[in-house]
Amino acid sequence: MIEYLLSIFQDHTLRTVLLGSGILGITSGILGSFALLRKQSLLGDAISHSALPGIAIAFLITKSSSPIILLSGALIAGWISSICMMSIVRFTKIKYDGALGIILSVFFGLGLVMLSVVQKIPDSRQAGLNKFLFGQAATLLKEDITTMGILSGIALIITFVFWKEFKLLIFNPEFGDSIGLPMKKIDILLTCLIVVAIVVGLQTVGVVLMSAMLIAPASASRQWTNRLEIMIILAGFLGAMSSVTGTLISSKTSNMPTGPIIVLVSFLIFTLSLFFAPKRGIINKLFCTYKNNLKITQNILLTYIYHLCNSKDSVGLTELMKKNPCNSSKKLIKILKQMENSNLLQEHSDKWKLTLKGVKKVRKLQLEGDFYD
Protein backbone atom coordinates (compact mmCIF):
# COMPACT_ATOMS: atom_id res chain seq x y z
CA MET A 1 0.00 0.00 0.00
CA ILE A 2 2.72 2.43 1.06
CA GLU A 3 4.77 1.41 -1.93
CA TYR A 4 1.78 2.09 -4.13
CA LEU A 5 1.34 5.56 -2.68
CA LEU A 6 5.05 6.25 -3.07
CA SER A 7 4.91 5.15 -6.68
CA ILE A 8 2.22 7.73 -7.28
CA PHE A 9 4.33 10.57 -5.97
CA GLN A 10 7.41 9.45 -7.87
CA ASP A 11 5.56 8.92 -11.12
CA HIS A 12 5.73 12.30 -12.79
CA THR A 13 3.13 11.56 -15.45
CA LEU A 14 0.70 10.21 -12.91
CA ARG A 15 1.12 13.29 -10.74
CA THR A 16 0.27 15.52 -13.70
CA VAL A 17 -2.75 13.42 -14.53
CA LEU A 18 -4.00 13.43 -10.94
CA LEU A 19 -3.56 17.18 -10.66
CA GLY A 20 -5.68 17.58 -13.79
CA SER A 21 -8.46 15.38 -12.53
CA GLY A 22 -8.41 17.14 -9.17
CA ILE A 23 -8.92 20.50 -10.87
CA LEU A 24 -11.71 19.04 -12.96
CA GLY A 25 -13.43 17.53 -9.91
CA ILE A 26 -13.39 20.73 -7.88
CA THR A 27 -14.65 22.90 -10.73
CA SER A 28 -17.43 20.60 -11.86
CA GLY A 29 -18.50 19.91 -8.27
CA ILE A 30 -18.84 23.59 -7.44
CA LEU A 31 -20.53 24.74 -10.63
CA GLY A 32 -22.57 21.55 -10.79
CA SER A 33 -24.10 22.53 -7.46
CA PHE A 34 -25.47 25.70 -9.02
CA ALA A 35 -26.79 23.76 -12.01
CA LEU A 36 -28.43 21.19 -9.74
CA LEU A 37 -30.11 23.79 -7.53
CA ARG A 38 -31.41 25.58 -10.60
CA LYS A 39 -32.87 22.25 -11.79
CA GLN A 40 -30.67 22.49 -14.86
CA SER A 41 -28.64 19.33 -14.34
CA LEU A 42 -29.37 18.15 -17.85
CA LEU A 43 -28.23 21.44 -19.34
CA GLY A 44 -24.71 20.17 -18.66
CA ASP A 45 -25.43 16.99 -20.58
CA ALA A 46 -26.54 18.92 -23.64
CA ILE A 47 -23.62 21.34 -23.44
CA SER A 48 -21.00 18.60 -23.09
CA HIS A 49 -22.37 16.58 -26.01
CA SER A 50 -22.51 19.76 -28.06
CA ALA A 51 -18.85 20.47 -27.42
CA LEU A 52 -17.81 17.59 -29.71
CA PRO A 53 -18.42 19.32 -33.07
CA GLY A 54 -16.63 22.36 -31.70
CA ILE A 55 -13.52 20.30 -30.99
CA ALA A 56 -13.60 18.63 -34.41
CA ILE A 57 -14.19 21.86 -36.31
CA ALA A 58 -11.44 23.64 -34.36
CA PHE A 59 -9.06 20.87 -35.42
CA LEU A 60 -10.22 20.94 -39.04
CA ILE A 61 -9.70 24.68 -39.29
CA THR A 62 -6.36 24.97 -37.52
CA LYS A 63 -4.94 21.46 -38.03
CA SER A 64 -3.51 21.91 -34.56
CA SER A 65 -4.26 19.73 -31.58
CA SER A 66 -3.09 22.11 -28.90
CA PRO A 67 -5.45 22.08 -25.92
CA ILE A 68 -6.13 25.81 -26.04
CA ILE A 69 -7.44 25.62 -29.57
CA LEU A 70 -9.46 22.44 -29.12
CA LEU A 71 -10.97 23.60 -25.83
CA SER A 72 -11.80 26.99 -27.33
CA GLY A 73 -13.69 25.14 -30.03
CA ALA A 74 -15.50 23.19 -27.33
CA LEU A 75 -16.27 26.38 -25.42
CA ILE A 76 -17.75 28.12 -28.44
CA ALA A 77 -19.82 25.11 -29.49
CA GLY A 78 -21.07 24.52 -25.94
CA TRP A 79 -21.99 28.14 -25.63
CA ILE A 80 -23.84 28.19 -28.97
CA SER A 81 -25.79 25.12 -27.95
CA SER A 82 -26.90 26.67 -24.69
CA ILE A 83 -28.00 29.83 -26.52
CA CYS A 84 -29.93 27.68 -29.01
CA MET A 85 -31.70 25.88 -26.16
CA MET A 86 -32.63 29.06 -24.33
CA SER A 87 -33.92 30.64 -27.55
CA ILE A 88 -36.04 27.60 -28.39
CA VAL A 89 -37.61 27.70 -24.93
CA ARG A 90 -38.13 31.43 -25.09
CA PHE A 91 -39.44 31.93 -28.59
CA THR A 92 -41.37 28.73 -29.27
CA LYS A 93 -43.87 26.65 -27.35
CA ILE A 94 -41.41 23.76 -27.06
CA LYS A 95 -40.62 23.00 -23.44
CA TYR A 96 -37.17 22.81 -21.87
CA ASP A 97 -36.79 19.02 -22.04
CA GLY A 98 -37.78 18.96 -25.71
CA ALA A 99 -35.32 21.69 -26.63
CA LEU A 100 -32.62 19.92 -24.68
CA GLY A 101 -33.21 16.59 -26.41
CA ILE A 102 -33.15 18.15 -29.86
CA ILE A 103 -29.99 20.20 -29.32
CA LEU A 104 -28.12 17.39 -27.59
CA SER A 105 -28.71 14.81 -30.30
CA VAL A 106 -28.24 17.14 -33.25
CA PHE A 107 -24.96 18.59 -31.96
CA PHE A 108 -23.65 15.20 -30.91
CA GLY A 109 -24.60 13.69 -34.26
CA LEU A 110 -22.83 16.53 -36.05
CA GLY A 111 -19.84 15.94 -33.78
CA LEU A 112 -19.64 12.26 -34.71
CA VAL A 113 -19.85 13.09 -38.41
CA MET A 114 -17.10 15.69 -38.07
CA LEU A 115 -15.01 13.18 -36.15
CA SER A 116 -15.15 10.70 -39.01
CA VAL A 117 -14.27 13.49 -41.42
CA VAL A 118 -11.23 14.20 -39.25
CA GLN A 119 -10.25 10.51 -39.31
CA LYS A 120 -9.93 10.61 -43.11
CA ILE A 121 -7.33 13.36 -43.03
CA PRO A 122 -3.76 11.99 -43.04
CA ASP A 123 -1.81 12.42 -39.80
CA SER A 124 -4.99 13.01 -37.88
CA ARG A 125 -4.51 9.93 -35.72
CA GLN A 126 -1.99 11.83 -33.62
CA ALA A 127 -4.56 14.44 -32.76
CA GLY A 128 -6.35 11.72 -30.82
CA LEU A 129 -9.71 13.41 -30.91
CA ASN A 130 -11.36 10.10 -30.02
CA LYS A 131 -10.27 10.52 -26.44
CA PHE A 132 -12.83 13.28 -26.12
CA LEU A 133 -15.61 10.71 -26.40
CA PHE A 134 -14.99 8.75 -23.20
CA GLY A 135 -12.02 10.61 -21.77
CA GLN A 136 -8.43 9.45 -21.41
CA ALA A 137 -6.72 10.97 -18.41
CA ALA A 138 -3.44 9.21 -19.17
CA THR A 139 -2.92 11.44 -22.21
CA LEU A 140 -3.06 14.65 -20.17
CA LEU A 141 0.08 16.72 -20.64
CA LYS A 142 1.49 19.59 -18.65
CA GLU A 143 0.23 21.96 -21.31
CA ASP A 144 -3.32 20.60 -20.85
CA ILE A 145 -3.13 21.03 -17.10
CA THR A 146 -2.07 24.67 -17.46
CA THR A 147 -5.04 25.40 -19.71
CA MET A 148 -7.41 23.57 -17.37
CA GLY A 149 -5.97 25.32 -14.33
CA ILE A 150 -6.32 28.81 -15.82
CA LEU A 151 -9.90 28.19 -16.97
CA SER A 152 -10.90 26.73 -13.59
CA GLY A 153 -9.16 29.48 -11.69
CA ILE A 154 -11.06 32.16 -13.60
CA ALA A 155 -14.35 30.31 -13.12
CA LEU A 156 -13.85 29.90 -9.37
CA ILE A 157 -12.80 33.52 -8.84
CA ILE A 158 -15.90 34.71 -10.69
CA THR A 159 -18.02 32.37 -8.55
CA PHE A 160 -16.55 33.93 -5.43
CA VAL A 161 -17.08 37.48 -6.67
CA PHE A 162 -20.68 36.95 -7.72
CA TRP A 163 -21.57 34.65 -4.85
CA LYS A 164 -24.61 36.49 -3.55
CA GLU A 165 -25.87 37.35 -7.02
CA PHE A 166 -25.72 33.68 -8.02
CA LYS A 167 -27.54 32.75 -4.83
CA LEU A 168 -30.32 35.20 -5.58
CA LEU A 169 -30.48 34.06 -9.21
CA ILE A 170 -31.10 30.49 -8.11
CA PHE A 171 -33.47 31.22 -5.25
CA ASN A 172 -35.59 34.09 -6.51
CA PRO A 173 -34.53 35.80 -9.77
CA GLU A 174 -37.60 38.03 -10.02
CA PHE A 175 -36.85 39.51 -6.63
CA GLY A 176 -33.25 40.02 -7.73
CA ASP A 177 -34.49 41.98 -10.73
CA SER A 178 -36.76 44.04 -8.50
CA ILE A 179 -33.85 45.20 -6.34
CA GLY A 180 -31.89 46.22 -9.39
CA LEU A 181 -29.48 43.34 -9.94
CA PRO A 182 -29.20 42.48 -13.64
CA MET A 183 -30.42 38.91 -13.33
CA LYS A 184 -30.42 38.16 -17.08
CA LYS A 185 -26.73 39.05 -17.34
CA ILE A 186 -25.91 37.07 -14.22
CA ASP A 187 -27.83 34.14 -15.68
CA ILE A 188 -25.71 34.29 -18.84
CA LEU A 189 -22.56 34.55 -16.74
CA LEU A 190 -23.45 31.47 -14.68
CA THR A 191 -24.27 29.48 -17.80
CA CYS A 192 -20.90 30.49 -19.26
CA LEU A 193 -19.16 29.28 -16.10
CA ILE A 194 -20.97 25.95 -16.35
CA VAL A 195 -19.80 25.67 -19.95
CA VAL A 196 -16.24 26.37 -18.77
CA ALA A 197 -16.50 23.71 -16.06
CA ILE A 198 -17.63 21.19 -18.65
CA VAL A 199 -14.88 22.09 -21.11
CA VAL A 200 -12.26 21.69 -18.37
CA GLY A 201 -13.37 18.09 -17.84
CA LEU A 202 -13.80 17.02 -21.44
CA GLN A 203 -10.34 15.53 -21.97
CA THR A 204 -10.48 13.51 -18.77
CA VAL A 205 -14.09 12.39 -18.60
CA GLY A 206 -15.26 12.80 -22.20
CA VAL A 207 -18.33 14.44 -23.70
CA VAL A 208 -20.62 11.46 -23.16
CA LEU A 209 -20.36 11.24 -19.39
CA MET A 210 -19.26 14.73 -18.38
CA SER A 211 -22.70 15.72 -17.08
CA ALA A 212 -22.39 13.08 -14.34
CA MET A 213 -19.50 15.09 -12.91
CA LEU A 214 -21.81 18.08 -12.56
CA ILE A 215 -24.71 16.14 -11.08
CA ALA A 216 -23.31 13.36 -8.88
CA PRO A 217 -21.00 15.28 -6.48
CA ALA A 218 -23.56 18.09 -6.13
CA SER A 219 -26.45 15.74 -5.37
CA ALA A 220 -24.28 13.79 -2.95
CA SER A 221 -23.24 16.87 -1.00
CA ARG A 222 -26.81 18.24 -0.92
CA GLN A 223 -27.62 15.17 1.19
CA TRP A 224 -25.15 16.15 3.89
CA THR A 225 -25.92 19.81 4.51
CA ASN A 226 -28.55 22.51 4.43
CA ARG A 227 -26.10 25.37 3.91
CA LEU A 228 -25.23 26.53 0.43
CA GLU A 229 -21.64 27.43 1.37
CA ILE A 230 -20.94 24.02 2.85
CA MET A 231 -22.77 22.23 0.08
CA ILE A 232 -20.62 23.86 -2.57
CA ILE A 233 -17.32 23.29 -0.80
CA LEU A 234 -18.26 19.69 -0.10
CA ALA A 235 -19.34 19.18 -3.72
CA GLY A 236 -15.93 20.41 -4.86
CA PHE A 237 -14.23 18.03 -2.46
CA LEU A 238 -16.37 15.03 -3.42
CA GLY A 239 -15.88 15.84 -7.10
CA ALA A 240 -12.11 15.97 -6.67
CA MET A 241 -12.14 12.76 -4.67
CA SER A 242 -14.11 10.80 -7.23
CA SER A 243 -12.15 12.04 -10.21
CA VAL A 244 -8.76 11.47 -8.57
CA THR A 245 -9.75 7.96 -7.46
CA GLY A 246 -11.23 7.19 -10.86
CA THR A 247 -8.14 8.44 -12.64
CA LEU A 248 -5.86 6.36 -10.41
CA ILE A 249 -7.81 3.21 -11.16
CA SER A 250 -7.94 3.83 -14.89
CA SER A 251 -4.28 4.77 -15.28
CA LYS A 252 -3.19 1.59 -13.53
CA THR A 253 -5.17 -0.48 -16.01
CA SER A 254 -4.18 -0.39 -19.64
CA ASN A 255 -6.67 0.84 -22.21
CA MET A 256 -9.28 1.77 -19.66
CA PRO A 257 -11.22 4.93 -20.51
CA THR A 258 -11.19 7.29 -17.53
CA GLY A 259 -14.66 8.78 -17.82
CA PRO A 260 -16.68 5.66 -17.04
CA ILE A 261 -14.51 4.80 -14.02
CA ILE A 262 -14.78 8.30 -12.57
CA VAL A 263 -18.53 8.22 -13.07
CA LEU A 264 -18.78 4.88 -11.30
CA VAL A 265 -16.75 6.15 -8.35
CA SER A 266 -18.85 9.29 -8.05
CA PHE A 267 -21.98 7.19 -8.27
CA LEU A 268 -20.69 5.13 -5.36
CA ILE A 269 -20.19 8.30 -3.29
CA PHE A 270 -23.65 9.47 -4.29
CA THR A 271 -25.25 6.18 -3.25
CA LEU A 272 -23.50 6.21 0.11
CA SER A 273 -24.67 9.78 0.69
CA LEU A 274 -28.20 8.92 -0.35
CA PHE A 275 -28.43 6.20 2.27
CA PHE A 276 -26.18 7.25 5.11
CA ALA A 277 -26.30 11.05 5.26
CA PRO A 278 -27.70 12.36 8.54
CA LYS A 279 -31.10 14.09 8.33
CA ARG A 280 -31.72 13.70 4.58
CA GLY A 281 -30.38 10.14 4.28
CA ILE A 282 -32.83 7.36 3.53
CA ILE A 283 -31.75 5.19 6.47
CA ASN A 284 -32.09 8.03 8.94
CA LYS A 285 -35.51 8.90 7.54
CA LEU A 286 -36.71 5.32 7.90
CA PHE A 287 -35.28 5.14 11.41
CA CYS A 288 -36.93 8.41 12.44
CA THR A 289 -40.29 7.34 11.04
CA TYR A 290 -40.05 4.06 12.92
CA LYS A 291 -39.06 5.78 16.15
CA ASN A 292 -41.80 8.39 15.90
CA ASN A 293 -44.49 5.85 15.07
CA LEU A 294 -43.42 3.73 18.01
CA LYS A 295 -43.55 6.74 20.33
CA ILE A 296 -47.00 7.74 19.16
CA THR A 297 -48.32 4.19 19.55
CA GLN A 298 -46.82 3.98 23.02
CA ASN A 299 -48.39 7.26 24.07
CA ILE A 300 -51.80 6.31 22.71
CA LEU A 301 -51.64 2.98 24.56
CA LEU A 302 -50.55 4.65 27.78
CA THR A 303 -53.42 7.14 27.62
CA TYR A 304 -55.86 4.35 26.87
CA ILE A 305 -54.72 2.23 29.83
CA TYR A 306 -54.87 5.34 32.03
CA HIS A 307 -58.54 5.90 31.17
CA LEU A 308 -59.47 2.24 31.58
CA CYS A 309 -57.76 2.13 34.97
CA ASN A 310 -60.10 4.85 36.25
CA SER A 311 -62.76 2.22 36.87
CA LYS A 312 -60.63 -0.83 37.65
CA ASP A 313 -57.27 -1.84 38.91
CA SER A 314 -55.59 -3.24 35.82
CA VAL A 315 -56.38 -3.90 32.15
CA GLY A 316 -56.39 -7.28 30.40
CA LEU A 317 -54.92 -7.96 27.02
CA THR A 318 -58.31 -8.70 25.44
CA GLU A 319 -59.58 -5.27 26.40
CA LEU A 320 -56.53 -3.61 24.91
CA MET A 321 -56.98 -5.67 21.74
CA LYS A 322 -60.39 -4.05 21.19
CA LYS A 323 -58.78 -0.68 20.68
CA ASN A 324 -55.48 -2.00 19.49
CA PRO A 325 -53.52 0.72 17.66
CA CYS A 326 -50.85 -1.78 16.55
CA ASN A 327 -52.98 -3.92 14.20
CA SER A 328 -51.51 -7.17 15.54
CA SER A 329 -51.48 -8.70 18.99
CA LYS A 330 -47.87 -9.78 18.62
CA LYS A 331 -46.77 -6.19 18.10
CA LEU A 332 -49.02 -5.00 20.90
CA ILE A 333 -47.38 -7.36 23.39
CA LYS A 334 -43.95 -6.33 22.15
CA ILE A 335 -44.70 -2.66 22.75
CA LEU A 336 -46.24 -3.38 26.16
CA LYS A 337 -43.09 -5.26 27.15
CA GLN A 338 -40.95 -2.37 25.94
CA MET A 339 -42.88 0.02 28.13
CA GLU A 340 -42.57 -2.37 31.05
CA ASN A 341 -38.82 -2.30 30.55
CA SER A 342 -38.80 1.49 30.68
CA ASN A 343 -40.82 1.38 33.91
CA LEU A 344 -44.00 2.87 32.51
CA LEU A 345 -46.13 -0.26 32.98
CA GLN A 346 -46.45 -3.17 35.39
CA GLU A 347 -47.62 -6.65 34.48
CA HIS A 348 -49.51 -9.05 36.78
CA SER A 349 -50.59 -12.34 35.25
CA ASP A 350 -51.36 -10.88 31.80
CA LYS A 351 -52.99 -7.77 33.21
CA TRP A 352 -51.40 -4.37 32.83
CA LYS A 353 -51.44 -1.22 34.91
CA LEU A 354 -49.53 2.04 34.91
CA THR A 355 -46.65 2.70 37.24
CA LEU A 356 -46.29 6.06 38.95
CA LYS A 357 -43.93 7.12 36.18
CA GLY A 358 -46.51 6.06 33.60
CA VAL A 359 -49.26 8.07 35.29
CA LYS A 360 -47.03 11.12 35.41
CA LYS A 361 -46.24 10.75 31.72
CA VAL A 362 -49.90 10.53 30.72
CA ARG A 363 -50.76 13.62 32.78
CA LYS A 364 -47.92 15.48 31.13
CA LEU A 365 -49.15 14.35 27.71
CA GLN A 366 -52.64 15.57 28.46
CA LEU A 367 -51.33 18.91 29.62
CA GLU A 368 -49.10 19.51 26.64
CA GLY A 369 -51.00 17.61 24.00
CA ASP A 370 -47.71 16.65 22.44
CA PHE A 371 -47.87 13.02 21.40
CA TYR A 372 -44.53 13.06 19.66
CA ASP A 373 -42.45 13.56 22.73
Added chain:
Amino acid sequence: MCKKALEVNALTTAYNNNPVLWDINVDVPEGIIMGIIGPNGAGKSTFIKSILGLVKPVAGSTKIYGKPYKSIRKKIAYVPQKESVDWDFPTTVLDVVMMGLYGNIGWIKRPGKKEKQLALDALEKLGMKEYCNRQINKLSGGQQQRTFLARALVQDADLYLMDEPFQGVDALTEKVIMNLIKDLKNKGKTIIAVHHNLETVLEYFDWIMMLNVKCIAIGPCKEVFTGENLAKTYSSSQAPYQSFVVKKDRSIYKSSILRGEKI
Protein backbone atom coordinates in the same frame (compact mmCIF):
# COMPACT_ATOMS: atom_id res chain seq x y z
CA MET B 1 -52.30 62.79 0.30
CA CYS B 2 -52.27 64.70 -2.93
CA LYS B 3 -48.89 63.35 -4.05
CA LYS B 4 -49.06 60.42 -6.43
CA ALA B 5 -47.26 57.25 -5.41
CA LEU B 6 -48.02 55.49 -8.65
CA GLU B 7 -48.98 56.79 -12.06
CA VAL B 8 -49.79 54.35 -14.83
CA ASN B 9 -50.60 55.58 -18.32
CA ALA B 10 -52.09 53.45 -21.08
CA LEU B 11 -50.29 50.36 -19.87
CA THR B 12 -50.84 47.37 -22.15
CA THR B 13 -49.10 44.01 -22.02
CA ALA B 14 -49.59 40.90 -24.08
CA TYR B 15 -48.60 37.27 -23.99
CA ASN B 16 -48.61 35.38 -27.30
CA ASN B 17 -50.94 37.88 -28.96
CA ASN B 18 -53.44 37.77 -26.11
CA PRO B 19 -53.72 40.98 -24.16
CA VAL B 20 -53.11 40.43 -20.46
CA LEU B 21 -53.54 44.07 -19.49
CA TRP B 22 -55.43 46.48 -21.70
CA ASP B 23 -55.01 50.23 -21.55
CA ILE B 24 -54.63 50.62 -17.80
CA ASN B 25 -54.74 54.21 -16.58
CA VAL B 26 -54.32 54.48 -12.86
CA ASP B 27 -53.25 57.13 -10.34
CA VAL B 28 -52.62 55.97 -6.80
CA PRO B 29 -52.16 58.60 -4.06
CA GLU B 30 -49.47 58.33 -1.43
CA GLY B 31 -50.07 56.81 2.00
CA ILE B 32 -52.91 54.39 1.29
CA ILE B 33 -53.44 50.65 1.29
CA MET B 34 -54.79 49.54 -2.05
CA GLY B 35 -56.09 46.09 -2.88
CA ILE B 36 -56.21 44.63 -6.37
CA ILE B 37 -58.99 42.14 -6.98
CA GLY B 38 -60.12 40.28 -10.03
CA PRO B 39 -60.72 36.75 -11.32
CA ASN B 40 -57.95 34.30 -12.19
CA GLY B 41 -56.08 35.41 -15.28
CA ALA B 42 -57.21 39.00 -14.83
CA GLY B 43 -53.60 40.19 -14.95
CA LYS B 44 -53.18 41.11 -11.28
CA SER B 45 -49.68 39.64 -10.93
CA THR B 46 -48.75 40.92 -14.37
CA PHE B 47 -49.81 44.41 -13.32
CA ILE B 48 -47.50 44.26 -10.29
CA LYS B 49 -44.69 42.83 -12.40
CA SER B 50 -45.02 45.46 -15.08
CA ILE B 51 -44.77 48.21 -12.49
CA LEU B 52 -41.49 46.58 -11.47
CA GLY B 53 -40.30 46.25 -15.04
CA LEU B 54 -40.26 42.45 -14.79
CA VAL B 55 -42.77 42.26 -17.63
CA LYS B 56 -42.10 44.42 -20.65
CA PRO B 57 -45.22 46.34 -21.66
CA VAL B 58 -46.35 46.58 -25.27
CA ALA B 59 -47.30 50.18 -24.67
CA GLY B 60 -47.72 52.69 -21.90
CA SER B 61 -45.61 54.04 -19.11
CA THR B 62 -45.33 53.79 -15.36
CA LYS B 63 -44.10 56.44 -12.97
CA ILE B 64 -43.44 56.06 -9.28
CA TYR B 65 -43.40 59.24 -7.22
CA GLY B 66 -43.22 61.03 -10.53
CA LYS B 67 -40.08 59.27 -11.68
CA PRO B 68 -39.42 56.28 -13.95
CA TYR B 69 -38.95 52.99 -12.13
CA LYS B 70 -35.24 52.61 -12.77
CA SER B 71 -34.22 55.80 -11.01
CA ILE B 72 -36.34 55.13 -7.94
CA ARG B 73 -35.88 51.39 -7.58
CA LYS B 74 -34.58 51.60 -4.01
CA LYS B 75 -37.88 53.09 -2.85
CA ILE B 76 -39.85 50.04 -3.93
CA ALA B 77 -40.12 46.69 -2.18
CA TYR B 78 -41.58 43.64 -3.88
CA VAL B 79 -43.11 40.63 -2.13
CA PRO B 80 -43.49 37.88 -4.74
CA GLN B 81 -45.93 35.00 -4.37
CA LYS B 82 -44.40 32.56 -1.98
CA GLU B 83 -45.14 29.72 -4.41
CA SER B 84 -42.74 31.30 -6.90
CA VAL B 85 -39.62 29.92 -5.20
CA ASP B 86 -38.30 26.49 -4.27
CA TRP B 87 -38.30 26.38 -0.46
CA ASP B 88 -35.94 23.40 -0.44
CA PHE B 89 -33.11 25.77 -1.33
CA PRO B 90 -30.29 25.23 1.20
CA THR B 91 -30.38 28.39 3.28
CA THR B 92 -31.75 29.93 6.46
CA VAL B 93 -34.51 32.43 7.23
CA LEU B 94 -31.99 35.14 8.17
CA ASP B 95 -30.16 34.66 4.90
CA VAL B 96 -33.34 35.07 2.87
CA VAL B 97 -34.21 38.28 4.73
CA MET B 98 -30.73 39.67 4.12
CA MET B 99 -31.30 39.17 0.38
CA GLY B 100 -33.44 42.31 0.62
CA LEU B 101 -30.21 44.26 1.19
CA TYR B 102 -28.17 42.72 -1.64
CA GLY B 103 -28.94 45.70 -3.84
CA ASN B 104 -27.27 48.07 -1.36
CA ILE B 105 -24.26 46.00 -0.38
CA GLY B 106 -22.43 46.31 -3.67
CA TRP B 107 -20.44 43.81 -5.68
CA ILE B 108 -18.12 41.25 -4.06
CA LYS B 109 -18.97 42.38 -0.50
CA ARG B 110 -20.84 40.06 1.82
CA PRO B 111 -23.57 41.11 4.25
CA GLY B 112 -22.02 42.11 7.58
CA LYS B 113 -23.10 42.84 11.14
CA LYS B 114 -25.16 45.88 10.22
CA GLU B 115 -27.14 43.94 7.65
CA LYS B 116 -27.65 41.08 10.06
CA GLN B 117 -29.05 43.42 12.69
CA LEU B 118 -31.45 45.03 10.21
CA ALA B 119 -32.67 41.59 9.18
CA LEU B 120 -33.16 40.51 12.80
CA ASP B 121 -35.14 43.67 13.54
CA ALA B 122 -37.42 43.02 10.58
CA LEU B 123 -37.93 39.42 11.68
CA GLU B 124 -38.80 40.57 15.16
CA LYS B 125 -41.56 42.82 13.84
CA LEU B 126 -43.13 39.78 12.25
CA GLY B 127 -42.68 37.56 15.30
CA MET B 128 -40.12 35.43 13.47
CA LYS B 129 -36.91 36.28 15.35
CA GLU B 130 -36.66 32.91 17.05
CA TYR B 131 -36.78 31.22 13.64
CA CYS B 132 -33.87 33.20 12.20
CA ASN B 133 -31.53 30.24 11.94
CA ARG B 134 -34.18 27.82 10.79
CA GLN B 135 -33.80 26.01 7.50
CA ILE B 136 -36.33 27.46 5.07
CA ASN B 137 -37.59 24.02 4.07
CA LYS B 138 -38.89 23.58 7.61
CA LEU B 139 -41.20 26.62 7.53
CA SER B 140 -44.99 26.54 7.41
CA GLY B 141 -46.80 28.53 4.72
CA GLY B 142 -47.45 31.39 7.13
CA GLN B 143 -43.81 31.50 8.20
CA GLN B 144 -42.69 31.52 4.57
CA GLN B 145 -44.92 34.52 3.92
CA ARG B 146 -43.60 36.32 7.00
CA THR B 147 -40.05 35.66 5.86
CA PHE B 148 -40.82 37.27 2.52
CA LEU B 149 -42.43 40.24 4.23
CA ALA B 150 -39.41 40.66 6.50
CA ARG B 151 -37.24 40.70 3.40
CA ALA B 152 -39.35 43.51 1.95
CA LEU B 153 -39.26 45.32 5.28
CA VAL B 154 -35.45 45.53 5.41
CA GLN B 155 -35.53 47.36 2.09
CA ASP B 156 -37.06 50.33 3.91
CA ALA B 157 -39.05 51.31 0.85
CA ASP B 158 -41.84 53.83 0.33
CA LEU B 159 -43.96 51.73 -2.00
CA TYR B 160 -44.68 48.08 -1.18
CA LEU B 161 -45.98 45.80 -3.90
CA MET B 162 -47.30 42.51 -2.54
CA ASP B 163 -48.48 39.62 -4.66
CA GLU B 164 -51.11 37.74 -2.66
CA PRO B 165 -49.65 38.25 0.81
CA PHE B 166 -52.56 36.36 2.40
CA GLN B 167 -52.39 33.35 0.12
CA GLY B 168 -52.36 30.11 2.14
CA VAL B 169 -51.71 31.64 5.57
CA ASP B 170 -53.68 31.01 8.75
CA ALA B 171 -55.89 33.55 10.52
CA LEU B 172 -53.20 34.51 13.03
CA THR B 173 -50.57 35.19 10.36
CA GLU B 174 -53.12 37.15 8.35
CA LYS B 175 -53.62 39.38 11.37
CA VAL B 176 -49.88 39.81 11.93
CA ILE B 177 -49.39 40.73 8.29
CA MET B 178 -52.35 43.14 8.30
CA ASN B 179 -51.05 44.87 11.43
CA LEU B 180 -47.68 45.28 9.75
CA ILE B 181 -49.30 46.74 6.64
CA LYS B 182 -51.32 49.21 8.72
CA ASP B 183 -48.17 50.09 10.63
CA LEU B 184 -46.42 50.84 7.33
CA LYS B 185 -49.34 53.01 6.24
CA ASN B 186 -49.16 54.99 9.46
CA LYS B 187 -45.54 55.76 8.60
CA GLY B 188 -46.71 57.26 5.33
CA LYS B 189 -45.86 54.31 3.10
CA THR B 190 -48.02 53.12 0.24
CA ILE B 191 -49.02 49.48 0.00
CA ILE B 192 -50.50 47.76 -3.03
CA ALA B 193 -51.54 44.15 -2.52
CA VAL B 194 -53.17 41.55 -4.76
CA HIS B 195 -56.11 40.14 -2.83
CA HIS B 196 -58.66 37.36 -3.21
CA ASN B 197 -60.98 37.37 -0.26
CA LEU B 198 -63.80 39.79 -1.09
CA GLU B 199 -65.17 39.61 2.45
CA THR B 200 -62.19 41.45 3.93
CA VAL B 201 -61.85 44.14 1.26
CA LEU B 202 -63.72 46.86 3.17
CA GLU B 203 -61.91 46.04 6.39
CA TYR B 204 -58.37 45.92 4.97
CA PHE B 205 -58.14 48.45 2.17
CA ASP B 206 -58.59 52.17 1.70
CA TRP B 207 -58.62 51.92 -2.06
CA ILE B 208 -59.53 49.09 -4.36
CA MET B 209 -58.60 48.39 -7.95
CA MET B 210 -60.92 46.02 -9.78
CA LEU B 211 -59.12 44.40 -12.64
CA ASN B 212 -60.12 42.07 -15.42
CA VAL B 213 -57.64 42.71 -18.24
CA LYS B 214 -59.11 46.22 -18.28
CA CYS B 215 -59.31 48.30 -15.17
CA ILE B 216 -62.99 48.10 -14.26
CA ALA B 217 -62.83 50.53 -11.37
CA ILE B 218 -60.35 52.19 -9.08
CA GLY B 219 -60.87 54.49 -6.14
CA PRO B 220 -61.76 54.56 -2.45
CA CYS B 221 -63.54 51.33 -1.44
CA LYS B 222 -66.59 53.23 -0.27
CA GLU B 223 -67.13 54.65 -3.72
CA VAL B 224 -66.22 51.85 -6.09
CA PHE B 225 -66.61 48.55 -4.25
CA THR B 226 -70.14 48.03 -5.45
CA GLY B 227 -72.16 45.08 -6.65
CA GLU B 228 -72.30 46.48 -10.13
CA ASN B 229 -68.52 46.83 -10.40
CA LEU B 230 -67.99 43.36 -8.94
CA ALA B 231 -70.40 41.91 -11.46
CA LYS B 232 -68.46 43.58 -14.25
CA THR B 233 -65.10 42.45 -12.84
CA TYR B 234 -66.06 38.83 -12.41
CA SER B 235 -68.17 38.86 -15.61
CA SER B 236 -71.09 37.33 -13.79
CA SER B 237 -74.28 38.80 -12.49
CA GLN B 238 -74.87 36.11 -9.92
CA ALA B 239 -71.67 36.08 -7.91
CA PRO B 240 -72.37 35.75 -4.17
CA TYR B 241 -71.23 39.14 -2.97
CA GLN B 242 -74.44 40.54 -1.62
CA SER B 243 -73.30 40.66 2.00
CA PHE B 244 -70.12 42.66 1.79
CA VAL B 245 -70.47 45.30 -0.87
CA VAL B 246 -70.95 48.90 0.11
CA LYS B 247 -74.43 49.34 1.55
CA LYS B 248 -75.61 52.42 -0.29
CA ASP B 249 -75.36 50.49 -3.51
CA ARG B 250 -77.62 47.65 -2.51
CA SER B 251 -80.28 48.94 -4.87
CA ILE B 252 -77.87 48.92 -7.76
CA TYR B 253 -76.79 45.43 -6.86
CA LYS B 254 -80.38 44.21 -6.79
CA SER B 255 -81.11 45.65 -10.17
CA SER B 256 -78.10 43.85 -11.60
CA ILE B 257 -79.40 40.57 -10.18
CA LEU B 258 -82.76 41.20 -11.84
CA ARG B 259 -81.06 41.83 -15.13
CA GLY B 260 -79.21 38.58 -14.70
CA GLU B 261 -82.43 36.65 -14.18
CA LYS B 262 -84.01 38.08 -17.27
CA ILE B 263 -81.07 36.91 -19.34
